Amino acid sequence: MSQLFSLNSLVWLLPLPPLLGFALITLFINRSKRSSHRAALAGAGLSFLASMIVFIKAVTTHALAENPFGSAINWLPTGQTWLKIGVMIDPLTAVMLFFVAWTVLMIFIYSVGYHNFGQPVGAHDQPGLPPHGAEVKEHGKTHHVLSIEPLYSRFFALISLFAFAMYLLVVSDNLLTLYIGWEIMGLCSYLLIGFWYGKESARKAAIKAFITTRIGDVFMLLGLAALYSLTGTLSFKEILSNPQVLGLLSTSLSPVFGLSWAGLIGLLLFIGTIGKSAQFPLHVWLPDAMEGPTPVSAMIHAATMVSAGVYLVIRFFPLISAGWLPGDPLNPTMTIMAVIGAFTALFAATIAMTQNDIKRVLAYSTISQLGYMIAALGIGAYTAAVFHLVTHAFFKALLFLGSGSVIHGMEHGVLHTNEHIDPQDMRNMGGLRHKMPRTFWTYLAGALALSGFPLITAGFWSKDEILSGAFNSSNMIVFITLAAAALLTAFYSARQLSMVFLGEPRTEAAKHASETKPVMTSPLIILAFFAITLGWAGIPHEFPLLGKLSPAWFQEFIGQMLQTEQVSEGHSLIPLITSLMVSLGGLALGWLVYKGIRSAQQLDPMEKAFGFVFRIFQKKYGFDEMYEFLFIRPAHWLAEKLSYQIIDLTLIDGTLHGIALLGVKIGKLLRFGFDLPVVNGIGDSVSSGTKGAGGLLRKMQNGKIQHYMGLAVVFIVVITLIVVYFLHAF
């Protein structure tokens, strides 16, 4: 029994409860909504407990990075050897587990309220469409109230599978099981984005998400194959903690672009991240993914999927940076990462500041923040990237769940007033701070963390560290780009806060919005707690005044992952001043510009000022249209026209039909040119055979059954004759 409860087996068992929950719901209890969410919550809860035990054990273990705990087993026989799979807990895994466990559990709890558990069933609700609301008679009066999600059980089943995949990915000690978790998440995101599959937009968004990320995935698969071929293993420990392997990979030349094998494999894996973490140019799927229910957005954008992408490159940083030392010029793969990350951070932020849908703002914000992490890794600021990944997971989960709460409140108002407005459009909101105080205060915490509000929010600490990393490693272009993006981030956060919560209600629905239930607001409060306090775990020693008091726990803990020294932490105050200025300046600007909005129809003040540029941003630079023209239509042409109609039907089958026709011609020639005139009478039987064959071939398209029966018989006879011939010929 003690064996069963050892730490090692706990790590093995850690991902399984949500999987069991999924199986249980799918196979047995999906008819009962209450049992379904109980099973899901129990699964998430058990994994949460296990994660916390493992986390505590991990942080109290000395020199965990050198001696991670876990074990591996033989899985795939490959000739004389086996491919092993296993689990491993090192500092990176531990912090991943920490935020995944917390956010996932909060999202699960929140979902119970979000999907209106306890509300009546709507009379017109259909599976595959969002609930329309139900009518309730109370004291002789009819009320419109929110109705329960028709596919409530399915939601909890899928989100459990999703959680399982994320846990699996995190505890994996090898790239193969990581990839398995990665892909199962891809499936779950497809199913959950398309959860309301009856909506055309949802089904399109689901497919877009799956295919776009799959582009990254096939490159990643090649990276996997290359790595496995060269090293004979996929275990993190054997590749990433082995200087010989890293040295070999970084010095041997690959056939592509003069990259080393380490560089090429790193690049292939990074393309996987580009897809999964929605980096430019594969960013297009993520904003559309907002079609899913809001807890799904929180799940995809904060706790799991996009984090998984960044996690992959963080995990493989020793490979990507093999041979590189802090202070050296960046190697090609790192340069690509720095450029793509920084560009994405700024580019997505410009779009975020022009969107009106509350969730879309957050979606672009996510893309932008992920860009920060990628850029940080690109310039070698490893700890900063991990730190921002963790803080971002909390405050972005908080913001998404908060936006869901806002939308819920607005939907309540819409049902109450029967007003026909979009409850997600921020122009229709305003003044919600009075109606939804708990949502407001927690949202405020999240938005301030996102904008990097100094000292008190977690976002400040992690973002500051990335900026100072960029500055101190003298990557000025990256530094300036990220600083500009940070300014915009603060700006759109203030814009969102002003439009949603401040001012006066701009619609009737907003006037009648109401605060959501505690089952939804409690997770917000817990996440808000982390969005504020988590930063204090990672106050760097170099920070003026506070730094002296800080244990800089996070830097210590994660820092042990790297065998080489960290980016030299400079003592310049420039990055600090910059991050103070951009965050406070951006917030102030955003508030000043947007505090004056009075009506829902009013033109956006920024659009008034920057018309054309604003509209380019708002149209997302036209990437969707461009991809449609450049890739999707050609793909349709390739599939339908070239491959099927031109090659198969015209060229190949055309040739075949030509041969068949030739056969008919020859048959006729024999019949009328030779048989009838020459061997008339004697050759009757022969000619009828030829004629039959010719006729059959001629009528390939529309012949009669009996002919073909005849033909078949002929064939059998022929076969028999051939066989008999052989047997007697010798």
Next chain:
Amino acid sequence: MNFLSIPLIAWLILTPVLSAALLLLIPSKRIGLLRGSALGLSLIPFVLSILLWVNYDPQARTIFQFEMIYPWFPAIHSSLHFGIDGISLVMVLLTTLLTPLAVLTSFNIKERVKAFMVLFLLLETGILGVFISLDLLLFFLFWEIGLVPMYFLINQWGGEKRNYASLKFILFTMGGSLGLLLAIQMIGVVSGSFDLLEILKTWPAIQSGTLFGLSFETVKTIAFWAFVIAFAIKVPVWPFHTWLPDAHTEAPTAGSMILAGVLLKLGAYGFLRLVLPLFPVESARFAGWLAVLATAAIVFGALSAAGQTDFKRLVAYSSISHMGFVILAVAAAAWAGGNSDSAIQQSAVIAVNGAVLQMFNHGLSAAGMFFLVGVLYDRAHTRVLDKFGGLFAILPVYGSILLFVSMASLGLPGLNGFISEFMIVRGTWPIFTALTAVSMIGLLFTGVYVLKSLKLVLQGPLKEEWTGKITEINLREILIIAPLMVLMLSIGIWPAWILNLINQTVMNWF
């Protein structure tokens, strides 16, 4: 002759024939009895193959187990020589599993039930015979036996264009068989025996001399291509594939299940069992060409599948793409045959392991997909994708099953298809790096066509005309698909149980 002395392996191919004979005794009107007996009788070979599996020793020294030799035509040195190794065992298991399921599927056949079931059992004999024959003549005999029942199944119980489809099917395959027959005959003459194990001792080593006035090199090259084309048509490898979509589209559901599930494997099996061992030099020389065709099959198969509007045709094209991976791995193994580097050998072992597993996996997923298309067709009487839409709302169980099987076919990690594709990609990467990279286009489009079919069938607004018309999948149908799903999942989670069988045999090769 004492019946008890007949070895297990002979019973394997005898029982379907005897069962067919037994069915002939049942009056045609007793449809229920016919169906029940066919199902019951088709389970016997399954039990027998399970027995073979249990008694099979993967660690054994001898390559072929349960070997049986019985004189047949001593004059030409051809004998009833059967035997099983890891590869054929896996294929036998697949065949005997799919046949009862296909018979159960055919319970919806209403016309000429007796003839249908008899043909089906004969088909099984032909297929099993190919997988266990160790004599070239015997191999060819069974190869052709499998053809005829399938022709009639398509021609008699098929869809609208069944005549065209069945004729195309048989002409194509017969066309390939001609060269195969001549080549086998030639090899037999030269080696003085048709026994595969005998031939392997002498034939591959012959490098000099002349035959029919041609140098042996030329003769062997011609014979090699004769084999390759025959098997390539069967697999089918691009560009010999156009018979397949037609045959599948027109065949009855059970016919498609067997056609895609096992008949296509005969071609791939031919490559592994005959082409590579008999022509190691030629295989290595022409491996690049084969790999190019395989990649074309992967890419164009997936592209064409994405371009379909008929659900069944879409699945048919997906078979071409999936089987392309098998051939890509075969090509890699062929290339590695001419290379003694141990890393390359290791890659080839992984590739062939992947290829055999991919054959098994494709057997499961293709049979499953064709079955599910059939379930839909039985109810809606159409397969045009655009006519469906939103069915998930009224068919939650069917929808979930379709999703599951589609994902297995797409190669989702955690299910079977991924394991074999991963092994093949890993195995071929060091050998055909560029082609492996190109084949990823095929994997991408696999995603496109799978999601396309799911989108058009399950998602979107529900078309009013189907409410109340399409009923949920019934118990009989669930019984058919459930074993396939269990296998898909079990291979995806714990592939070692089946790979151990394959791996040992593959290692003996290299």
